[in-house]
Amino acid sequence: MTLSNVLKTASAAFMPLVFIASAAPAFAHVSLERGEAQGGASYKAVLKIPHGCDGSPTQTVRVEIPEGFIGVKPMPKPGWKLETVRGPYAKSYAFYHGKSLTEGVKQITWSGGELADEHYDEFVASGFLAKELEPGASLYFKVTQVCPKGELRWVEVPAEGQNPHDLEAPAALLKIASDETGAAPGTASITVGTLSIEGGWTRATPHGAKVAAGYLTIRNTGSEADTLVSVETPIAARGEIHDMTMTDGVMRMRRLADGIEIPAGGSVALKPGGMHLMFIDLKQPSVEGGKVAVKLTFKSGATAELELPIRKLGAAGDSSGGHQH
Numbered sequence: 001m002t003l004s005n006v007l008k009t010a011s012a013a014f015m016p017l018v019f020i021a022s023a024a025p026a027f028a029h030v031s032l033e034r035g036e037a038q039g040g041a042s043y044k045a046v047l048k049i050p051h052g053c054d055g056s057p058t059q060t061v062r063v064e065i066p067e068g069f070i071g072v073k074p075m076p077k078p079g080w081k082l083e084t085v086r087g088p089y090a091k092s093y094a095f096y097h098g099k100s101l102t103e104g105v106k107q108i109t110w111s112g113g114e115l116a117d118e119h120y121d122e123f124v125a126s127g128f129l130a131k132e133l134e135p136g137a138s139l140y141f142k143v144t145q146v147c148p149k150g151e152l153r154w155v156e157v158p159a160e161g162q163n164p165h166d167l168e169a170p171a172a173l174l175k176i177a178s179d180e181t182g183a184a185p186g187t188a189s190i191t192v193g194t195l196s197i198e199g200g201w202t203r204a205t206p207h208g209a210k211v212a213a214g215y216l217t218i219r220n221t222g223s224e225a226d227t228l229v230s231v232e233t234p235i236a237a238r239g240e241i242h243d244m245t246m247t248d249g250v251m252r253m254r255r256l257a258d259g260i261e262i263p264a265g266g267s268v269a270l271k272p273g274g275m276h277l278m279f280i281d282l283k284q285p286s287v288e289g290g291k292v293a294v295k296l297t298f299k300s301g302a303t304a305e306l307e308l309p310i311r312k313l314g315a316a317g318d319s320s321g322g323h324q325h
């Protein structure tokens with residue numbers, strides 16, 4: 001019996017309101033743990049499956065990946081068989097390593113599992129929200145649950161002007177955040193394991209610029225040292241880790257091939273005139289007020305994805321930068 005049928009039956013029979021109220025939780029919708037996220041940044045889609053099909057256990061969960069959620073990789077689940085269907089995107093999207101993505105995972109199916117109606121579970125896929133997505137845009141993740149008895153199809157999308165709460169089986173919604181709801185200028189922080197990264201920023205680049213630098217502070221609260229070994233960003237063909245040194249009175253930069261060690265209990269600041277992230281072969285200028293997505297990878301395997309706010313050209317110590325390539 002569908003929810004609207006229940007409601008019709010209930011009202012037709014003048015059943016007490018308490019019946020509807022107590023029945024409602026059984027119809028909790030499939031949803032995303034994080035329902036709003038920035039475009040031009042990585043996103044981990046955590047789909048929450050709150051119940052089975054009217055009492056029957058869920059044995060298959062299938063998700064349609066919405067346009068604009070690119071480079072998607074599903075997380076395997078013990079006890080579930082994982083299958084993906086790839087296909088073309090509606091257009092080409094800028095991605096890490098200077099690549100453009102024109103196709104990728106469009107559908108994910110976890111099957112052969114057993115999620116009891118009275119239990120709850122999460123199904124996860126990691127990817128990148130294309131920077132071409134408009135702030136305020138809605139991405140709908142259509143989800144199908146298949147059970148031994150019946151199935152639930154969370155595929156409804158509200159029509160123009162329709163209240164999504166009126167939908168009986170809405171698809172899970174992800175809103176692309178407007179720029180105003182992003183991190184305050186000059187702050188970009190994230191914690192991964194024992195590492196915390198804060199105070200990140202980059203600066204606006206003139207048209208035709210080939211390189212840009214990124215700055216941030218990495219704190220290691222753990223008992224073992226870790227090393228920043230690489231950086232990637234969708235705005236440049238490649239990322240490197242650099243230091244500045246004074247040779248014969250001239251400031252030069254050099255690549256730190258071994259990365260930057262963050263000592264246990266210590267912190268390292270990447271700042272103008274010193275160590276920095278270098279974005280090489282820029283594909284686009286960085287515009288003041290925007291953000292640059294970066295992905296840092298550490299020797300331990302930890303990765304941190306954050307967004308560096310773009311400060312104005314010539315900001316904070318730019319004159320000492322003297323980037324020579």
Ligand SMILES: [Cu+2]
Pocket residue numbers: 213242243253276277278323
């Ligand atoms: Cu450099």
